[in-house]
Structure formats: structure tokens, C-alpha cells
Amino acid sequence: MAVTEPGDLELIRKSVRDLARRFDLEYWREKDKKHEYPWEFVRAFADGGWLGAMIPEEYGGLGLGLAESAVMMTEIAESGAGMSGGSAIHFYVFPPAPILRYGSEAMKREFLPKLAKGEILMAFGVTEPTAGVDTSRIRTKAEKIEGGWVVNGQKVWITNAQNAHKILLLARTSPRDENKPLDGMTLFFTDLDRSRITVREIDKLGRAAIDSNELFIDNLEVADDEVVGEVGQGFRYLIDGLNPERIVVGMEGIGLGRAALDLASNYANERVVFNRPIGKNQAVAHPLADSWIRLEAAELVCMNAARLFDAEQNCGKEAAAAKFLGAEAGFQACDRAMQTHGGFAYAKEYHVERLWREARLLPNAPFSQEMVLNYISTKALGLPRAY
Structure with missing residues (x-):
């Protein structure tokens, strides 16, 4: 319970x-x-x-x-x-x-x-280089054979693939229908078989301890009993992973922001310029105070979305808003921590530059801030769909 x-x-x-x-x-x-x-x-x-x-x-x-x-x-x-x-x-x-x-x-x-x-590690194989945020246009294809499927295609920005044992993999099992573009995709939970999947790590800005990868899938055989749920309904099942992902990422952004804010506050108390701690200057103190307020507000939105999810209520709008606010407040706090440290922000011994690099990812992924606004304008405000 x-x-x-x-x-x-x-x-x-x-x-x-x-x-x-x-x-x-x-x-x-x-x-x-x-x-x-x-x-x-x-x-x-x-x-x-x-x-x-x-x-x-x-x-x-x-x-x-x-x-x-x-x-x-x-x-x-x-x-x-x-x-x-x-x-x-x-x-x-x-x-x-x-x-x-x-x-x-x-x-x-x-x-x-x-x-x-923790005996096995899994990867989440959805994103593709040609589809972007339009998941309906993925090209990875699974063709039916006796007892299973053969999968071919490409994925990008796949976390954990250097070490993962299993992958939750989304593939098209029927052609895209303009009238029902999100139908015809199927989820498979299968081995990340490196004899059939080439894994190439992406050199990136931040979060270097956690690998991000391109996957090239060549005739990967997947058994029928590795299908999650019904064939063709995979995107709908993904939502059960995507809403909590957005909420959790929002909360991680808040945590990142608070870590940076703590480092900046300590530095602002200790750093003396013109015979006074720089934290006495409102140009330093007010942005940090503003970030504290925004982080607190973002957490309220995130926790409301989490409680709706736990109550099995529709939380799409709330989850999107949670990600938006957590990512925005978190990155802003990290950026202000960099400003507070001035030139020393570039020195890795102060740690804020790592938090800044990691927080910079969050406005882009998962689900960009612009796509959040597109979604909210349609779902919450009833405006014409722009995407």
C-alpha cells in the first residue's frame, strides 16, 4: 500500500x-x-x-x-x-x-x-532522429513472422544503452493512418541484443556519467510473448510512462535548482567584495530569492500532478505543467547560481557548472517547453491545434 x-x-x-x-x-x-x-x-x-x-x-x-x-x-x-x-x-x-x-x-x-x-537495467527506446517530438512518425518497423516479430530501425538519445540488459521498444506494426496517427505502434519488452543492435554513445554537454546513445537495429527478433499488451496500442500504453516521467523530471529540476541555490547562497555569504559579502547586494540576493519562490511553487504543481496520477485520474495537463515549471525554475536557479559565482562559476571545484549543464537539458527534454505550451493551449484552453 x-x-x-x-x-x-x-x-x-x-x-x-x-x-x-x-x-x-x-x-x-x-x-x-x-x-x-x-x-x-x-x-x-x-x-x-x-x-x-x-x-x-x-x-x-x-x-x-x-x-x-x-x-x-x-x-x-x-x-x-x-x-x-x-x-x-x-x-x-x-x-x-x-x-x-x-x-x-x-x-x-x-x-x-x-x-x-537492481539485477537488471532497462532502456526506454522511443525517440527517433527523423520523428522528433512527433512520435506518430517513427520509422522503426516490426514485421510479423511465425512466433514473433523482426524489428529494423533507428533510435536516438537512448539512456542506459551502454549497460542495459532490456529495452522497452516502440515500433510500428502497421502503417501510419492520417486519421488515427497514434494507432499501429506496439511496445516490446525485449533483450537489448548487441548482436542485432549497434549502440553508439553520443558525446554531449552534460550528465556525462549517464550515457546517451544512438541505436541501429538490424533484424532484431522479438517473441510474441515480449509484446506489452495488445499489438497496435503501444502509444497509449506509453502514456502511463510519459506522465510520471514528466512529473519526476519536473521534481528533479526542482532538486537541481535547490542544490545550485544552496551553493550560491553559501558563496554569497562568504565572498567579500568591496568589504562586504556579495549577498548584501540586492542585485545578488533578489534573483536568488525569486528562484526560491519559483522552486516552491513548481513543487506544489508537481505534487498535485503526482497525486492525481496516484488516484488514477487524468493528469496530462498537470503533468505537462509540472515538467514545464520544474524545468524552468530549476534551470533559472542554476543560471543564477552561475551569475552569483561570477568568473568562479567556470571552475569545476565550485560544482555549479555541472548542475547548470545538467539543468540545461530539462527545457528541451523530455517534451520541449514549446510543446508543453502547444498541448496546454489545446487541452486546457480549447484553442486550435498547432501541431
Whole structure:
């Protein structure tokens, strides 16, 4: 049963905070510098049972809700782990959602306990270089054969593919229909078979500890029992992963922003220029205060969306707004922390530049800020669809 009382949320905050802060800023700077996956961090959370936060107890998890998981992810990011620590853990939180809701009983019993224990790592294979945010136009294709399917295509910006054992893979199983463009796509949960999938890491701006990749899929055979739910309904199942993803990413943005704000506040108290701490200057203090307010407001929106999701209510608009505000407030706080540090912001010993690099991703992905505004203008305001 999910923990729902406010006191329980505070207990989760404290427990996760204490665990995450065993790994200090120097740990994350080294992981970022060496492009090393933070396995020690993942194992610590696996040992604590946190990887199975949203997996039901009958499948080896904690059976918590998204509200509890969102609090957990905020504390991880705020510890200084940022998106490097956040991404390493949140792939155990939202990607299994379609399996939980639509996977076969055999699939759930075989794989969910392994995910909860951290025995296997999964990747999420949706994005494609030619489709962008228009998922209906993916070109990865699965053709039916006896007993299964053969998949060919390409994916991009796939996290964890350097180390993942399994992949939740979206492919077209029937041609795109202009009248029903989101039909005809199917979700497969299958092995990330490197004899059939070429994985190429992308050199990128931030979050260097967590790999991002291009995948080239060449005649990958997938069995019928690796289909999640019904053939052709994969996009609808994805929504059960995408809404919590957006909420969790919003909360991670908030955590990132708070980590940067803490570094900036300490620096503003200690740095003396013209015989006074720079924090006495309103040009320094007011932007930081403004960011604190925006981060607090963003968390209220995120937690409201998480509670709607847990209550199995429609939360598409709220999840989109959560991602928008969390990403915006988080990046703005990191940018203001850079401004507060002045020239020293470029020095890695102050850590704010890593948080800034990681936070810069969030306005773009997942689901760009512009697409959020497109969605809200249509769904909340009833304006004509622009996309």
C-alpha cells in the first residue's frame, strides 16, 4: 500500500536525503569527469529497496505511489547528484509503468523483481532522429513472422544503452493512418541484443556519467510473448510512462535548482567584495530569492500532478505543467547560481557548472517547453491545434 500521510512523505525525504548525501559533490564531479556510471550509488539505493519504489510488493517492490517517488527523486537531485544521480535511479521508477499495467503476468513475475533489486537495467527506446517530438512518425518497423516479430530501425538519445540488459521498444506494426496517427505502434519488452543492435554513445554537454546513445537495429527478433499488451496500442500504453516521467523530471529540476541555490547562497555569504559579502547586494540576493519562490511553487504543481496520477485520474495537463515549471525554475536557479559565482562559476571545484549543464537539458527534454505550451493551449484552453 502506498504511503500517503504527510508525515510519511517527510520520513521518505529524510531517509532518501541521508542515503543520497553519503555521495558527496566530489563523487559526482569525478563521475562526470571520467564518464563513469555511478554503480555504487545505484547499488546503495538497491540495497535500501528504493529501486522498486513503484513496483507492487507482490513483485518485490515497495508499492509506493508517484507522490512518494517524486519526493525521493527531488531529494536525490538536491543532494548534489543532479541529473546524473536522478537518471540513474528514475529509470527504475517510470519506465516499468506500461509493464505494470499492461504486461502479461508472466512478464511481470519474471522481470519486476529483478528490476526492484537492481539485477537488471532497462532502456526506454522511443525517440527517433527523423520523428522528433512527433512520435506518430517513427520509422522503426516490426514485421510479423511465425512466433514473433523482426524489428529494423533507428533510435536516438537512448539512456542506459551502454549497460542495459532490456529495452522497452516502440515500433510500428502497421502503417501510419492520417486519421488515427497514434494507432499501429506496439511496445516490446525485449533483450537489448548487441548482436542485432549497434549502440553508439553520443558525446554531449552534460550528465556525462549517464550515457546517451544512438541505436541501429538490424533484424532484431522479438517473441510474441515480449509484446506489452495488445499489438497496435503501444502509444497509449506509453502514456502511463510519459506522465510520471514528466512529473519526476519536473521534481528533479526542482532538486537541481535547490542544490545550485544552496551553493550560491553559501558563496554569497562568504565572498567579500568591496568589504562586504556579495549577498548584501540586492542585485545578488533578489534573483536568488525569486528562484526560491519559483522552486516552491513548481513543487506544489508537481505534487498535485503526482497525486492525481496516484488516484488514477487524468493528469496530462498537470503533468505537462509540472515538467514545464520544474524545468524552468530549476534551470533559472542554476543560471543564477552561475551569475552569483561570477568568473568562479567556470571552475569545476565550485560544482555549479555541472548542475547548470545538467539543468540545461530539462527545457528541451523530455517534451520541449514549446510543446508543453502547444498541448496546454489545446487541452486546457480549447484553442486550435498547432501541431
